Amino acid sequence: MTAALALLRRFWPAIPVLLLALWAARLDQLRAGYRADLLAERSARQLDAANGRAALAKAEGSYATRHAQATATYADRLATREPIILHSTNTVREYAQTAAGRAVCLGADRVRGIDALDASLFAHDPARTDGSEEEVPADPN
Numbered sequence: 204m205t206a207a208l209a210l211l212r213r214f215w216p217a218i219p220v221l222l223l224a225l226w227a228a229r230l231d232q233l234r235a236g237y238r239a240d241l242l243a244e245r246s247a248r249q250l251d252a253a254n255g256r257a258a259l260a261k262a263e264g265s266y267a268t269r270h271a272q273a274t275a276t277y278a279d280r281l282a283t284r285e286p287i288i289l290h291s292t293n294t295v296r297e298y299a300q301t302a303a304g305r306a307v308c309l310g311a312d313r314v315r316g317i318d319a320l321d322a323s324l325f326a327h328d329p330a331r332t333d334g335s336e337e338e339v340p341a342d343p344n
Contacts, residue, residue, distance in 0.1 A: 298304035
């Protein structure tokens with residue numbers, strides 16, 4: 204036992220150094236593991252980002268295709284309706300030129316009469332404000 208105590212007295216400074224060396228080795232091992240985990244996570248995130256960019260490009264291409272198809276469909280519908288619109292417009296013009304059409308179509312004096320009727324109907328409306336002929340003041344800003 205005395206021999207062991209003698210060795211302990213002689214080499215006691217080596218014990219903390221050995222413990223520090225073991226601790227440093229363990230830290231190095233942990234750091235290497237953490238670094239490997241970090242690299243694995245980074246590569247997974249890069250793969251996710253690449254997949255996201257590919258999905259975005261696909262969605263943009265799909266949108267462009269749908270937009271072009273919708274524009275073409277809308278143009279076709281307008282082209283289909285144009286003769287109907289022109290025909291109905293011409294029909295109204297031709298009817299307005301007849302005697303019966305002149306009686307039914309409103310002249311300017313009849314339109315003013317409708318405006319007067321509207322004014323008399325809504326004269327007592329509390330939400331209505333009477334307008335004035337004055338100009339609106341300019342914004343000072």
